[in-house]
Amino acid sequence: MEKKTFYITTPIYYPSDKLHIGHCYTTVAADAMARFKRLTGYQVHFLTGTDEHGQKIERRALEAGKEPQEFVDEIVAWIKNLWKLLDISHDDFIRTTEKRHMQAVQKIFKKFYDQGDIYKAKYEGWYCTPCEAFWTERQLMEGKCPDCGRPVELVAEESYFFKMSKYVDRLVEHIETHPEFIQPVARKNEMINNFIKPGLEDLCVSRTTFKWGIPVPFDQDHVIYVWLDALSNYITALGYMSEDDSLLQTFWPANVQLIGKEIARFHTIYWPIFLMALGLELPEKVFGHGWLLLDDGKMSKSKGNVIDPIVLIERYSSDAIRYFLLREISFGADGHFSEEALVQRLNFDLANDLGNLLNRTLAMLKKYFGGRIPERGETGAEDEELLQAALALPQRLEQFMDELQLSSALAELWKFIGRANKYIDETAPWALKKAGQESRLQTVMYNLLESIRVISVLLLPFMPQTPKKIWQQLGIAEHKELHTWESLQTFGRLPAGVLTQPGEVLFPRLELTGEGGAPVRQATKKDKPQPAKQPQKTKEQKTKETETSGLISIDEFARVDLRVAEIKEAEKVEGADRLLKLIVDLGEEQRQVVAGIAQHYQPHELIGKRVLFVANLKPAKLRGIVSEGMLLAASDDEGNLTLVTTEAPIRAGSKVK
Numbered sequence: 001m002e003k004k005t006f007y008i009t010t011p012i013y014y015p016s017d018k019l020h021i022g023h024c025y026t027t028v029a030a031d032a033m034a035r036f037k038r039l040t041g042y043q044v045h046f047l048t049g050t051d052e053h054g055q056k057i058e059r060r061a062l063e064a065g066k067e068p069q070e071f072v073d074e075i076v077a078w079i080k081n082l083w084k085l086l087d088i089s090h091d092d093f094i095r096t097t098e099k100r101h102m103q104a105v106q107k108i109f110k111k112f113y114d115q116g117d118i119y120k121a122k123y124e125g126w127y128c129t130p131c132e133a134f135w136t137e138r139q140l141m142e143g144k145c146p147d148c149g150r151p152v153e154l155v156a157e158e159s160y161f162f163k164m165s166k167y168v169d170r171l172v173e174h175i176e177t178h179p180e181f182i183q184p185v186a187r188k189n190e191m192i193n194n195f196i197k198p199g200l201e202d203l204c205v206s207r208t209t210f211k212w213g214i215p216v217p218f219d220q221d222h223v224i225y226v227w228l229d230a231l232s233n234y235i236t237a238l239g240y241m242s243e244d245d246s247l248l249q250t251f252w253p254a255n256v257q258l259i260g261k262e263i264a265r266f267h268t269i270y271w272p273i274f275l276m277a278l279g280l281e282l283p284e285k286v287f288g289h290g291w292l293l294l295d296d297g298k299m300s301k302s303k304g305n306v307i308d309p310i311v312l313i314e315r316y317s318s319d320a321i322r323y324f325l326l327r328e329i330s331f332g333a334d335g336h337f338s339e340e341a342l343v344q345r346l347n348f349d350l351a352n353d354l355g356n357l358l359n360r361t362l363a364m365l366k367k368y369f370g371g372r373i374p375e376r377g378e379t380g381a382e383d384e385e386l387l388q389a390a391l392a393l394p395q396r397l398e399q400f401m402d403e404l405q406l407s408s409a410l411a412e413l414w415k416f417i418g419r420a421n422k423y424i425d426e427t428a429p430w431a432l433k434k435a436g437q438e439s440r441l442q443t444v445m446y447n448l449l450e451s452i453r454v455i456s457v458l459l460l461p462f463m464p465q466t467p468k469k470i471w472q473q474l475g476i477a478e479h480k481e482l483h484t485w486e487s488l489q490t491f492g493r494l495p496a497g498v499l500t501q502p503g504e505v506l507f508p509r510l511e512l513t514g515e516g517g518a519p520v521r522q523a524t525k526k527d528k529p530q531p532a533k534q535p536q537k538t539k540e541q542k543t544k545e546t547e548t549s550g551l552i553s554i555d556e557f558a559r560v561d562l563r564v565a566e567i568k569e570a571e572k573v574e575g576a577d578r579l580l581k582l583i584v585d586l587g588e589e590q591r592q593v594v595a596g597i598a599q600h601y602q603p604h605e606l607i608g609k610r611v612l613f614v615a616n617l618k619p620a621k622l623r624g625i626v627s628e629g630m631l632l633a634a635s636d637d638e639g640n641l642t643l644v645t646t647e648a649p650i651r652a653g654s655k656v657k
């Protein structure tokens, strides 16, 4: 059978500055798609690269006192390293300064000229250099660039123009008859109403006032407009207009072209028109995703509010960053980035849900079966739902991925993780052990381990490192046949008898309130040494620590304001299985806290309980709800949890020491 193919592209990045975490979003999303398609058996071609020409780059190089090529070479090397650190699995990385690209772009320009799509005239109008975009007087917003709001420059020069008008009707027809072409739909309406309906002007496709670009082959005073140069990368990288265009034959038209929403105009108007003029098919889908925003708006170098992805990767790991980006932002919409939100996601989803499932299961397996995967024994009423959910999961995820609903795909996977955690509570393996129900216990442990395997395989496209660590711990790292899509079509492939190897905690919990505001990992015994980016400690602090070798003084303990709190109100937090929102009475004041105890207590059972409470904890936000303080609870490896209460009634607010 012929292999199904899948071609996915990201925009090519301007190497005018180092990239920020917002840029990583596009590439991580494309990577997850590419990996998912490979997992499901497609022959994938995943392209990314750099957009190295244009006035913006020339100016930045000049400011840095470097030749443009030297300037971009350094940043491109940095970008390539970033993609390596983020486990981006591109099949090709195209640079627009490469010969293969430049030669093909010159041929494309010549073809347009020869067939009468390009003519020479005088251009007078506005230009936004940061966006490398031409604007008419009418399109400006209060005299500034309508895309980025920065000042524009008046440009008057002789230029070549592309006759957009010649193709516009065909474009409109294509957009109307192919609803999947521009996604999400809101972008389609925006393009038609804002750019096409008011009348599409011919596009200026050459410049003469600077040199850093691909020369027009028959008129050396002109360089080709950077967007015509850049957009062509999607086909020049496949060998278009070269001696070997076999990749083009195999992969064009692209299945998905992922872009940020601000460059939708270039990709859904100019790009398809260029393709029509070349006689090539249009991509199946151009998907314009939203932006990653900070509290003060879109991340951008000029605002000085960028977040360095390499610092984040070092601090939290590549898989953690990938998970956050893909899960937090509903695809197509804007999303917010904050380190606080990141830490919460990692604690809830990775440390609690996924990490605990693995740790609890392996700890019980060790205790009950010496760590060896048992044969399945007696089945039980609780099994069916888990098994059906596991079997349906791959196809459910595939559906979401085909719709580019990456965040929903992850949510679906996490629903199953929640299902597996619930299975532990329902079957209560510790009770089975106590009651001597060995055969049933075997089945329960087996089903849990197999569920973890299913999860690990489906996690692969999103977090490529974590599954390998899980396989190591399950003892199946060498069993390649258990890492495949095909292996998920039946439940029960895990071989009995394999010895598991519990190892380091995959996702240690992080504290929200490290020194200097930086979240830090909570050390655990099995934890590895801290990653490099720890806040600096003073000399005094270090000496003190060495002297006490990890023990704390009574004064240090006294810094924790422990109180008795009476629970007054309790309710579930919508959309969070594990959380309850409580109002507690501390005598002189009432506090709102969010506690991860919903799977152990019904809200009504809590009212009136007097519990121990940390009253001077820095407030934190959990799922958007402010939590001021913490209830103390004891828990064991088997998933039992109990709140710490006072032995005899005592006034709310009493100090505990």
Ligand code: ME8
Pocket: 010, 011, 012, 013, 014, 015, 021, 022, 023, 025, 026, 051, 230, 231, 232, 233, 258, 259, 260, 261, 262, 263, 290, 291, 292, 293, 298, 299
């Ligand atoms: O536009 N959130 O390059 P670029 C989400 N060279 N995505 C963001 C973002 C943010 N805060 N900031 C940037 C270019 N991006 C052109 C493309 S393609 C033929 C030429 C995304 O380096 C942005 O939307 O400015 C775009 O998709 C990508 O990063 C590259 O941006």
